[in-house]
Amino acid sequence: MKILWDMFLTFARIGGLTFGGGYAMLPMLQREVVERRGWATEEELADYYAIGQCTPGVIAVNTATFIGYRQAGIIGGIFATLGVVFPSLVIITVIAAFLTNFADFVVVQYAFAGIRVCVCVLIFNAVQKLWKKSVIDSPTTVIFLLVFLISAGLAVGQSFYPELFSLSPVVYVVIAGAAGVILHGGKGTKEADK
Amino acid sequence: MILFRLYFEFFKAGLFAIGGGLATLPFLQQIGQSTGWFTQQDLMDLIAVSESTPGPIGINAATYAGFHAWGVAGGVVATLGLISPSILVILLVSKVLEKFKESDLVQYIFYGLRPASTGLIAAAGFSVVLATLVDVTELTTAPARAFNWFGILLAAVLYQAIKKWNKHPVIYIAASALIGIGAGYLHILG
Numbered sequence: 001m002k003i004l005w006d007m008f009l010t011f012a013r014i015g016g017l018t019f020g021g022g023y024a025m026l027p028m029l030q031r032e033v034v035e036r037r038g039w040a041t042e043e044e045l046a047d048y049y050a051i052g053q054c055t056p057g058v059i060a061v062n063t064a065t066f067i068g069y070r071q072a073g074i075i076g077g078i079f080a081t082l083g084v085v086f087p088s089l090v091i092i093t094v095i096a097a098f099l100t101n102f103a104d105f106v107v108v109q110y111a112f113a114g115i116r117v118c119v120c121v122l123i124f125n126a127v128q129k130l131w132k133k134s135v136i137d138s139p140t141t142v143i144f145l146l147v148f149l150i151s152a153g154l155a156v157g158q159s160f161y162p163e164l165f166s167l168s169p170v171v172y173v174v175i176a177g178a179a180g181v182i183l184h185g186g187k188g189t190k191e192a193d194k
Numbered sequence: 195m196i197l198f199r200l201y202f203e204f205f206k207a208g209l210f211a212i213g214g215g216l217a218t219l220p221f222l223q224q225i226g227q228s229t230g231w232f233t234q235q236d237l238m239d240l241i242a243v244s245e246s247t248p249g250p251i252g253i254n255a256a257t258y259a260g261f262h263a264w265g266v267a268g269g270v271v272a273t274l275g276l277i278s279p280s281i282l283v284i285l286l287v288s289k290v291l292e293k294f295k296e297s298d299l300v301q302y303i304f305y306g307l308r309p310a311s312t313g314l315i316a317a318a319g320f321s322v323v324l325a326t327l328v329d330v331t332e333l334t335t336a337p338a339r340a341f342n343w344f345g346i347l348l349a350a351v352l353y354q355a356i357k358k359w360n361k362h363p364v365i366y367i368a369a370s371a372l373i374g375i376g377a378g379y380l381h382i383l384g
Binding site: 043123 | 373
């Protein structure tokens with residue numbers, strides 16, 4: 001019972017302190033789940049994000065369900081997920097009921113101009129940590145660079161040519177998974193690589 | 195029964211929106227159009243509110259839209275609808291993963307997946323950095339104005355602070371909010 005309550009509270013804290021969506025949740029997850037609780041490793045977080053990209057639904061919810069399930073089974077998955085959405089439910093309901101012009105307040109806009117800068121730095125920092133664990137040799141460096149350059153390139157291109165196509169994350173993830181099998185599998189057994 | 199329909203419509207959005215928060219938006223648009231529960235204007239407000247509040251954007255959006263359709267219960271039911279497919283799919287994937295985690299094939303797949311996952315997050319982060327610190331459309335016409343100089347300075351200071359103290363992220367977020375408010379009233383934030 002205590003683990004379920006712990007799980008709910010930890011994920012409620014993560015949900016309540018994340019500004020800017022799924023990717024901005026990564027630094028919070030690293031802090032609360034990897035460093036403080038030890039419920040997952042950096043590598044596992046990268047795995048969960050990869051799977052979360054190509055399964056339906058909100059990435060934050062997918063990640064919470066994964067970690068909750070791993071720690072305390074199906075009920076754990078449900079508690080972690082309810083935890084991560086709970087602050088949103090409360091905050092948004094209050095805003096929708098009483099403060100429909102919340103986003104128009106000048107003080108809120110100023111605060112978020114500052115917060116957005118902070119989110120940039122936090123994501124950069126989080127990516128550095130993930131990078132150390134996931135980009136470990138030349139094939140993984142090539143995969144990282146290709147995915148980053150194509151994905152970022154298309155995003156920048158779109159601000160000039162709005163009709164430019166974009167690729168679903170599913171495409172990158174499926175190709176990278178196949179590349180992993182070909183590049184790594186070709187080298188023989190796991191033991192031989194260690 | 196509108197609550198049942200709310201659950202069902204958001205369940206569909208949760209099931210088919212792949213790739214995170216903003217992927218839910220086109221589905222919400224379609225729900226608004228076909229049911230009349232919320233207007234295009236409500237959706238615009240919703241995006242502004244989601245971006246100025248904590249929490250996953252998809253969840254914020256579902257709560258907001260559900261509330262507009264059917265009050266507090268509507269917000270709760272819409273959110274539960276949105277997360278139900280995620281929970282089901284991920285529990286299934288977890289079960290399968292747990293079983294095959296040790297297999298070489300799964301190890302190899304993750305060996306390729308991890309750098310791709312990191313690359314996607316880095317690219318998303320890069321877009322956020324561009325949107326916050328640089329106005330790319332002004333780069334060629336007015337290069338000096340294209341950069342948010344105060345933001346870049348703040349980012350450099352924050353980066354050093356994080357490297358030095360490694361405190362909980364919320365501390366840096368709170369500090370940045372205060373700095374943003376101060377700079378805003380002093381008219382120095384770009």
